[in-house]
């Protein structure tokens with residue numbers, strides 16, 4: 294099995310939000326530092342799941358992920374994600390300098406289930422109505438419905 298491992302700088306760029314839909318998208322988000330993350334990140338990633346998204350406003354893709362970590366490496370806060378090379382998202386995480394991790398309150402996980410079962414190769418994820426894209430300050434893509442966005446700068450990527 295070949296997995297791509299991407300270790301990134303968390304870029305001290307966590308954003309929390311009120312999860313309200315609005316045209317002024319990022320205005321709904323408050324910038325916080327990683328020190329303010331008090332949640333159980335093992336549960337958030339492994340049980341509640343997250344979206345990994347990368348790309349630009351005109352061309353991006355996202356997928357559900359439950360493999361990953363948030364931690365500390367090289368004197369920095371880092372995340373590690375595992376994106377199989379066959380995922381459409383892999384093309385984007387490999388190409389782009391930044392990617393986002395987004396976390397949701399929805400107990401039904403409707404959007405997460407869909408983004409984890411269909412591929413951007415076959416399905417127009419950019420026009421999926423259940424997720425409203427927002428552009429982060431570094432030009433990557435996150436979603437307004439999230440309660441937490443972590444924007445990550447890629448530090449290292451490899452294929453196992």
Ligand SMILES: Cc1cc2nc3c(=O)[nH]c(=O)nc-3n(C[C@H](O)[C@H](O)[C@H](O)COP(=O)(O)O)c2cc1C
Pocket residue numbers: 342354355356357358359360361375376377379380381382383405406408409410411412413414
């Ligand atoms: C709960 C859940 C967790 C998943 N976690 C991962 C993961 O961490 N890494 C991965 O490569 N695929 C994972 N997947 C599978 C991808 O989300 C799925 O193959 C998706 O359709 C890929 O979309 P894409 O081809 O548009 O990138 C997960 C799927 C689900 C439902």
